Amino acid sequence: MSLCELTRTAIQDLIPHRDPFLFLESARVESEKEISGLAVWLNTHPILQGHFPQKPVVPGVCLIEAGAQLAGVLLRWQSQNMPASQNGLGVLASVQKAKFKRGLAPDELLILHCQVRALSPHAFVVHCKGSTHTSSKTVFESEILLAQQIAPT
Template sequence: MSLMTVEEIKKIIPHRYPFLLIDRVEEMEIGKKIVAKKNVSVNEPFFQGHFPHEPVMPGVLILEAMAQAGAVALLSLENFQGKTAYFGGIDKAKFRRKVTPGDTLMLEVELLKVKSSAGIGKGVAYVDGKKVAEAELTFMIG
């Protein structure tokens, strides 16, 4: 499956503006892997305070964007449709570069384990092909 729009994403996960942090799904293997995109705009509400003199996307929001992408892949599985994926944990998070207005954040999440009420994924975020962040994400399905 490929090229999912914001409207289609909103049918799978409950996030809405200003907290929906993915703009498009570029490609997806349901329940296995997803590649999503976030266009980082200077108009993002968090830039007003982080930081007014040097706008930088907060690392926790990069992780949240990865988690939202992973949730789309996970909740697209037939047995999870209509449910919500919650953060169950974050491990091995590393931040390598700043994400600033004008960047296109590419989010890749590979689901490593999927169980009846949980999943674990490896997420990596890139800007211009360079790794900006990575983490192991645990999802709880409710």
């Protein structure tokens, strides 16, 4: 049972990303430390126009970014009840152990799963994994460090 289902509009209320760089279609907060989500890059997406035009593949950096966006959704969802002075912008601080196991074709649905591995007041390490909807084969996995940038007062 999930704690919260988030539509694309609800995701936009939590993170600042917008088209064409918002990659998440939906998300589901599973627990305080787990979130899953869906992403898809249609064959008309501008990012695919120059990435192997004869046989387009979603760039690996976009897969990592989708995972970081999903982790950011969890970070912002957790901090909704914090005072505004403590509620900052989640930024990608590092990517470790990134592995790309297969390509993701346009129009192929990516299922993302992020799990918090380490937590501090203003940052957390998340293990992210993405797999295809049709075969459940792993496309990528990585560890992502998100830091919360507190706005100056």
